[in-house]
Amino acid sequence: MDIQWYPGHMAKARRQLRENLKTVDLVIEALDARAPASSLNPDFDDLFSHKTRFYILNKADLADPNITANWLDHFKRKEIDAVSFSAVSGNIQFLKKRILDCAAAILKRYEERGMHKTLRCAIVGIPNVGKSAILNRLSGEKKLKEGNRPGVTKSLQWARIDEHLEIMDTPGLLWPKFENEQTGAVVALIGSIKLDILDEEALAFYLLGRLKNTAPGLLKERYHLDELDKNDFELLEDICRKRGFLLRGGAYDTERGAKTLLDEFKNGKLGRLSLEKPEQ
Numbered sequence: 001m002d003i004q005w006y007p008g009h010m011a012k013a014r015r016q017l018r019e020n021l022k023t024v025d026l027v028i029e030a031l032d033a034r035a036p037a038s039s040l041n042p043d044f045d046d047l048f049s050h051k052t053r054f055y056i057l058n059k060a061d062l063a064d065p066n067i068t069a070n071w072l073d074h075f076k077r078k079e080i081d082a083v084s085f086s087a088v089s090g091n092i093q094f095l096k097k098r099i100l101d102c103a104a105a106i107l108k109r110y111e112e113r114g115m116h117k118t119l120r121c122a123i124v125g126i127p128n129v130g131k132s133a134i135l136n137r138l139s140g141e142k143k144l145k146e147g148n149r150p151g152v153t154k155s156l157q158w159a160r161i162d163e164h165l166e167i168m169d170t171p172g173l174l175w176p177k178f179e180n181e182q183t184g185a186v187v188a189l190i191g192s193i194k195l196d197i198l199d200e201e202a203l204a205f206y207l208l209g210r211l212k213n214t215a216p217g218l219l220k221e222r223y224h225l226d227e228l229d230k231n232d233f234e235l236l237e238d239i240c241r242k243r244g245f246l247l248r249g250g251a252y253d254t255e256r257g258a259k260t261l262l263d264e265f266k267n268g269k270l271g272r273l274s275l276e277k278p279e280q
């Protein structure tokens with residue numbers, strides 16, 4: 001798989017974001033807790049080099065909780081303020097407090113100057129990590145459109161959370177070229193690239209290879225597989241057999257099998273799984 005994915009609207013959104021940065025006190029970077037390394041846009045180091053940054057490892061409900069805890073330790077050691085969260089089930093008051101705590105020094109400076117200023121944040125991240133979902137939870141309203149596919153948010157938009165906090169939602173931003181195939185595959189697996197531009201079967205084989213090693217029990221259980229000691233194509237055929245995915249003439253519909261495996265992983269149907277550990 002040779003993945004290159006940097007559509008024009010992202011370049012435009014990046015430009016607009018840069019132009020609006022003056023009005024932003026704190027940058028909140030939403031990562032996918034299942035893949036904090038690959039969902040960390042390396043371009044942000046340059047874009048936000050002069051800003052205070054705060055990481056939210058979102059979709060923690062889908063990730064392995066022990067591995068997420070290791071990631072939080074990892075960021076703490078690097079002196080990066082980070083929190084794990086689930087926009088589906090997380091405690092929103094806790095998240096709000098952590099954001100305000102992270103910006104305490106900024107707020108103190110405003111106070112010292114006699115300004116009682118609302119904290120202005122931008123929430124940024126690669127597509128589909130849950131930026132709009134987090135914002136909707138924070139504001140207590142479903143103001144912003146969400147969708148389990150990349151590219152739902154198209155423009156910058158401010159949302160007032162309360163008298164202390166305003167947050168700007170931003171379109172998902174990737175970077176022009178993935179440094180290796182693995183990053184591209186992981187970004188695709190968490191749903192941040194439109195899958196129709198990829199070879200879905202190749203991605204499904206990659207996922208099967210990973211799951212065989214990291215979560216054999218969950219894989220067997222979900223697809224009622226008796227044994228995993230086979231090549232990835234045979235495993236995909238086994239999944240098709242168990243699900244009854246057959247083409248006319250009796251051949252296995254591996255395209256459908258691949259699509260199903262990828263969708264079920266993306267939506268957390270296989271259980272709580274992480275694709276990356278900090279020590280890797």
Ligand SMILES: Nc1nc2c(ncn2[C@@H]2O[C@H](COP(=O)(O)OP(=O)(O)OP(=O)(O)O)[C@@H](O)[C@H]2O)c(=O)[nH]1
Pocket residue numbers: 058059060061062085086087088089125126127128129130131132133134145146147148149150151152153154170171172173268
């Ligand atoms: N399970 C789970 N699903 C989540 C969570 N946060 C968001 N989602 C789902 O993930 C999908 C993407 O969420 P969005 O809020 O649209 O993501 P986004 O980062 O704004 O996406 P773009 O507009 O493409 O940049 C939606 O289907 C959400 O309901 C979470 O913490 N847990």
